[in-house]
Amino acid sequence: MSDPDGIALDVAGGKIYWTDTLTDKIQRANLDGSNIEDLVTEVKRPPSIALDINGGKMYWTDWEVNKIQRANLDGSNVEDLVTTGLGNPDGIALDLSDGKMYWTDGEANKIQRANLDGTNVEDLISTGLGDPNVIALDISGGKMYWTDWIMNKIQRANLDGSNVEDLVTGLGDPRGIALDISKGKMYWTDVGTSKIQRANLDGSNVEDLISTGLRSPRCIALYFPPNR
Numbered sequence: 001m002s003d004p005d006g007i008a009l010d011v012a013g014g015k016i017y018w019t020d021t022l023t024d025k026i027q028r029a030n031l032d033g034s035n036i037e038d039l040v041t042e043v044k045r046p047p048s049i050a051l052d053i054n055g056g057k058m059y060w061t062d063w064e065v066n067k068i069q070r071a072n073l074d075g076s077n078v079e080d081l082v083t084t085g086l087g088n089p090d091g092i093a094l095d096l097s098d099g100k101m102y103w104t105d106g107e108a109n110k111i112q113r114a115n116l117d118g119t120n121v122e123d124l125i126s127t128g129l130g131d132p133n134v135i136a137l138d139i140s141g142g143k144m145y146w147t148d149w150i151m152n153k154i155q156r157a158n159l160d161g162s163n164v165e166d167l168v169t170g171l172g173d174p175r176g177i178a179l180d181i182s183k184g185k186m187y188w189t190d191v192g193t194s195k196i197q198r199a200n201l202d203g204s205n206v207e208d209l210i211s212t213g214l215r216s217p218r219c220i221a222l223y224f225p226p227n228r
Helices: none
Strands: 004-010 015-020 025-030 037-040 048-052 057-062 067-072 079-082 089-095 100-105 110-115 122-125 132-138 143-148 153-158 165-168 174-180 185-190 195-200 207-210
Touching: 004 048, 015 048, 048 089, 057 089, 067 089, 089 132, 100 132, 110 132, 132 174, 143 174, 153 174
Parallel strands: none
Antiparallel strands: 004 015, 015 025, 025 037, 048 057, 057 067, 067 079, 089 100, 100 110, 110 122, 132 143, 143 153, 153 165, 174 185, 185 195, 195 207
16 A cells, blocks of 8 residues: 555455555455455545445545546445535545535535535535544534644534534544544544654543554544444
């Protein structure tokens, strides 16, 4: 691998999916790292990926050609979903219950959403952002969470973009974020401090989880055992 960035898990299927922004590939492997497969090789710089397992689809952003695309989980049937009005699409997350995809756009300094087929693009937040990076959704709580590596913050808002809150400030260079809703925790990576950290969903009780042996941790995904 050259620059692996986005990561997503299909726990039931026993697979890990990731993007590589230098080899211009989307790949997958077994959860133990064996059986690496190239799925999509005609992408340019895909920084983020999200999975719809039941729908048999993977979604990703491409910040060089400024597109949001999707394909079958085996990489076949690549579709362009959003191809206009994007500046530098980065993080992507899915609300499958409502048929929506959410993404960040660092160059346009926006957080947007659309239907899963790319129609009905909406601006949710278009002011007060530095460079929003990775986004995660708490559907049951009606919230979206994101990292901002220019403002060195983790923020959240309602799913319609209202009620923006600063949760954790003064970070080094936060990138990936993932939520454990049942335990009330959010996890994130920090490229600037070479750490993986977590806190409560309201930003309180910040903890260092891994602070040695890392160089430039980017995206993060959580695996929950089946009996959880």
